[in-house]
Amino acid sequence: MFVLSKLLTAFALPPGLFVTGLFVALILVLRRRRRAALLTLGGLMVLIYFLSLRPVADSLLGPLETGYQWRDPTSLSCDVIVVLGGGVVQATGEAGSRPELSSASLKRGFAAFALWRKAPAPIVLSGGSVFGEEEIDSESMARFLKSLGVPRDYLHLEMQSRNTLENARQTTRLMDAKGWRSPCVVSSAYHLPRAMRTFAHFGVQGIPVPAGHAAMGSAYTWRDYFPSMGGLTDSSAALHEYLGLLYYRLLLGI
Numbered sequence: 001m002f003v004l005s006k007l008l009t010a011f012a013l014p015p016g017l018f019v020t021g022l023f024v025a026l027i028l029v030l031r032r033r034r035r036a037a038l039l040t041l042g043g044l045m046v047l048i049y050f051l052s053l054r055p056v057a058d059s060l061l062g063p064l065e066t067g068y069q070w071r072d073p074t075s076l077s078c079d080v081i082v083v084l085g086g087g088v089v090q091a092t093g094e095a096g097s098r099p100e101l102s103s104a105s106l107k108r109g110f111a112a113f114a115l116w117r118k119a120p121a122p123i124v125l126s127g128g129s130v131f132g133e134e135e136i137d138s139e140s141m142a143r144f145l146k147s148l149g150v151p152r153d154y155l156h157l158e159m160q161s162r163n164t165l166e167n168a169r170q171t172t173r174l175m176d177a178k179g180w181r182s183p184c185v186v187s188s189a190y191h192l193p194r195a196m197r198t199f200a201h202f203g204v205q206g207i208p209v210p211a212g213h214a215a216m217g218s219a220y221t222w223r224d225y226f227p228s229m230g231g232l233t234d235s236s237a238a239l240h241e242y243l244g245l246l247y248y249r250l251l252l253g254i
Contacts, residue, residue: 002162005247006130013243014051014236018044051235052227054216060238061215065189068210070111073118078184078207080175083112084167084195085127085137086188099135101144104188104211109144111211112186116150123150124174124183126158126167164191164244165252168198175204182207189213190237194244197254 010016021044028037050056086104101109116123123145127137138157146152158174161167175183182205187195189210199206214234248254 005163009240009243013239014048014232018048021047048232049227052229052232054224054228054231055220057231057234057238058215058217060235060242061190061213062217064191064193064238064241065210065213065215068189068192068208068213070210073115076115076119076184076207076209078119078182079121080178080180080183081112081115081121081123081209082171082175082183082185082206083108083123083125083141084164084185084187084191085125085141085161086191088135088137088140090135099140101137101140105137105141106144108186108188108211109141109148111209113145113148113150115184115186115209116145116154120154121184122156122178122180123154124156124158124171126161126171128159128161128166130162164194164198165248168195168202168204172199172202172204184209186211188237190215190241194241194248197245198248201252201254 011020021040025037025040025044028034028040086108087102088105089100089102112123125138125141125145127141129136136159138159142152142155142157145155156174156178158167158170161170171183175181183199185192185195185199185206186209189212192208192210196206196208214237245254
């Protein structure tokens with residue numbers, strides 16, 4: 001079920017969605033359905049263009065990020081800091097190279113460190129191997145936080161989870177074993193709606209801590225109406241969250 005969900009997600013969202021559309025267009029061409037093939041290609045062109053625009057990406061991200069603003073760490077009453085993994089870039093193979101945190105994971109790590117520095121508490125790093133990676137999220141995050149000066153005794157690795165649902169399930173079990181009740185949940189702002197609903201499903205009412213906002217929320221210029229990889233990446237991230245929210249609603253009634 002897990003692998004199937006990953007496979008479906010890969011080809012239902014950009015950029016896999018474009019591959020799916022091109023495949024459909026190819027089949028239509030082979031079947032000599034020229035009009036349908038042209039309509040499919042035209043639809044793909046329009047979709048790629050609009051999803052690559054900064055204003056469109058922001059309009060998709062905005063509703064997800066609304067309500068999650070950074071707050072003074074000293075005002076938060078949590079007895080544990082939970083950091084959800086955001087991916088790892090595996091080693092390149094060069095001498096001395098090591099796996100590194102993705103951009104999203106780095107932001108989450110810095111947010112967790114800023115929170116810990118102002119209000120020290122145990123830190124749970126959640127994220128295991130999805131497809132047998134060389135180094136997993138929680139290990140890379142632990143190495144990163146230790147490099148910033150967080151003592152190893154503060155770090156607790158949850159290395160079994162592969163997605164948000166398993167993050168919440170496995171972290172809740174660890175919290176129960178340690179007697180922690182009030183977590184500050186650190187994740188990307190656009191991911192927090194799904195994360196917080198999932199933790200609530202397991203009986204945990206955490207405090208959301210956003211690790212950066214992807215939506216620019218500023219005045220646009222003519223350049224923002226040119227397609228860009230940044231716009232496409234952020235649109236894809238937002239669509240992934242909407243699909244995840246729908247999937248969890250249908251699967252768990254969250």
